[in-house]
Amino acid sequence: MTKKRIAIIGAGASGLMCADYLSDFDCDICVYEQMPSAGRKLLWAGKTGLNLSHNEPIDKFIDRYDTKAFAHLIRQYDCHWIESFCHQLGVETYIGSTGRLFPVAMKGSQFLRAWLNKLRHKGVQFFYKHKCINVDNHTVYFDNDNHQFSQKFDAIILACGGLSYPKLGSTGEWVGWFGSNEINPMTASNIGICHNWSSYMVEYYGKPLKRVTSWVDNDKPKNNHKTSNKKENGDIIITHYGFESGLVYKLNRDLKEGFKHTGKLMLTLDLLPDVDFDKLLTKLKSIKKQSLNTLWQKAGLDKIKIALLRECVDKQYWHNGEKMAFFIKNLPISFEGFRPIDEAISTAGGVKFDGLSYFQLKSNPYVFVCGEMLDFDAPTGGYLLTACFATGRGCGQNVAEVLNLIKR
Ligand SMILES: Cc1cc2nc3c(=O)[nH]c(=O)nc-3n(C[C@H](O)[C@H](O)[C@H](O)COP(=O)(O)OP(=O)(O)OC[C@H]3O[C@@H](n4cnc5c(N)ncnc54)[C@H](O)[C@@H]3O)c2cc1C
Numbered sequence: 001m002t003k004k005r006i007a008i009i010g011a012g013a014s015g016l017m018c019a020d021y022l023s024d025f026d027c028d029i030c031v032y033e034q035m036p037s038a039g040r041k042l043l044w045a046g047k048t049g050l051n052l053s054h055n056e057p058i059d060k061f062i063d064r065y066d067t068k069a070f071a072h073l074i075r076q077y078d079c080h081w082i083e084s085f086c087h088q089l090g091v092e093t094y095i096g097s098t099g100r101l102f103p104v105a106m107k108g109s110q111f112l113r114a115w116l117n118k119l120r121h122k123g124v125q126f127f128y129k130h131k132c133i134n135v136d137n138h139t140v141y142f143d144n145d146n147h148q149f150s151q152k153f154d155a156i157i158l159a160c161g162g163l164s165y166p167k168l169g170s171t172g173e174w175v176g177w178f179g180s181n182e183i184n185p186m187t188a189s190n191i192g193i194c195h196n197w198s199s200y201m202v203e204y205y206g207k208p209l210k211r212v213t214s215w216v217d218n219d220k221p222k223n224n225h226k227t228s229n230k231k232e233n234g235d236i237i238i239t240h241y242g243f244e245s246g247l248v249y250k251l252n253r254d255l256k257e258g259f260k261h262t263g264k265l266m267l268t269l270d271l272l273p274d275v276d277f278d279k280l281l282t283k284l285k286s287i288k289k290q291s292l293n294t295l296w297q298k299a300g301l302d303k304i305k306i307a308l309l310r311e312c313v314d315k316q317y318w319h320n321g322e323k324m325a326f327f328i329k330n331l332p333i334s335f336e337g338f339r340p341i342d343e344a345i346s347t348a349g350g351v352k353f354d355g356l357s358y359f360q361l362k363s364n365p366y367v368f369v370c371g372e373m374l375d376f377d378a379p380t381g382g383y384l385l386t387a388c389f390a391t392g393r394g395c396g397q398n399v400a401e402v403l404n405l406i407k408r
Pocket of ligand 1: 014034038170372
């Protein structure tokens with residue numbers, strides 16, 4: 001009997017994980033990648049430390065996603081599974097104090113190299129510079145160095161990624177292969193936000209607002225700092241275009257929700273979350289003769305936070321202790337928008353789950369979809385890669401079942 005032929009389009013985290021799962025079965029696996037090499041986004045992600053997953057209670061982990069469509073797979077392929085997967089590849093890992101899982105080497109190159117070696121050893125074939133230009137029924141149309149050809153497969157797995165960082169390969173041409181009803185519009189996620197600073201802020205570009213709390217508060221706060229929405233703690237980097245940092249990424253979803261309801265992108269900051277409002281008020285009401293900068297510094301603000309206050313609070317309030325205490329604990333800042341999608345860490349939106357039956361496309365049963373192409377959103381912190389790994393394996397599980405593959 002001839003072996004089933006499976007095409008995987010995209011050699012990123014999800015495509016490789018799907019190939020990994022299927023490589024235990026008796027079938028021919030061909031991975032087609034439009035770039036000259038595999039896993040470019042994995043390598044890029046590793047530049048600042050490849051955060052593979054997150055060690056936290058699984059229900060909390062699952063709540064990080066805006067969908068429960070693959071929650072069962074996250075349970076199955078959780079942080080500990082990924083840890084042991086790495087160890088089997090000979091890649092040492094560690095869990096940092098924040099619960100994030102990283103390779104000890106931090107970068108992704110050792111992990112990727114070991115993984116590709118394993119896959120090649122198990123017979124997975126790789127075709128680089130092979131761009132899929134269309135999929136029709138069970139035929140894939142390719143372009144390889146301007147030579148176009150087509151091939152038929154028993155299953156076609158699309159693992160082409162989202163729309164962010166297109167220079168790494170996730171260019172999003174696949175959007176045109178789907179019906180518009182099968183896709184939710186793709187939007188930037190885990191992305192910086194834009195604010196037009198005055199020239200006064202130029203010297204603070206690249207500087208951090210340390211240990212602040214921030215939230216999206218669409219109901220204007222009243223006379224204290226109690227608010228309705230989820231608060232996030234951490235640092236925020238002031239940039240020439242606005243704000244950037246993991247804390248801002250965590251609030252991306254709330255910001256979008258807020259925009260839907262109010263038409264405004266507003267963040268509120270508590271610049272001194274460890275200082276009680278009343279204590280702060282006492283310090284700010286000091287009658288000693290001193291400059292405003294000295295007064296604010298004594299209250300606990302560093303010069304970057306003071307600069308932000310001067311930038312965002314109307315001058316008429318600077319000498320009013322009560323007002324300033326309020327603004328230090330509830331500084332509202334409005335933003336003009338998000339940075340462009342090609343700068344985003346990830347994209348939300350994508351192939352809708354209701355057009356899929358366990359990753360198999362209802363409109364074309366030869367086609368399966370996994371990874372960031374799927375319609376999900378999650379913050380940074382290892383949740384994106386975990387989802388790509390889990391859906392890659394889940395997709396492989398269903399392909400094996402649909403094609404009646406036999407384990408080697
Ligand atoms: C700067 C940065 C840092 C990040 N850091 C982290 C992190 O630390 N932790 C984390 O969890 N997540 C992180 N992410 C997100 C994570 O890297 C992605 O969510 C994940 O890599 C997506 O995997 P994927 O397989 O779905 O897509 P991709 O990794 O984008 O792979 C898709 C592949 O498909 C190929 N392809 C696309 N179209 C075609 C076509 N038509 N024909 C042939 N090949 C095609 C592409 O060239 C690409 O190689 C980061 C992302 C960025 C940009």
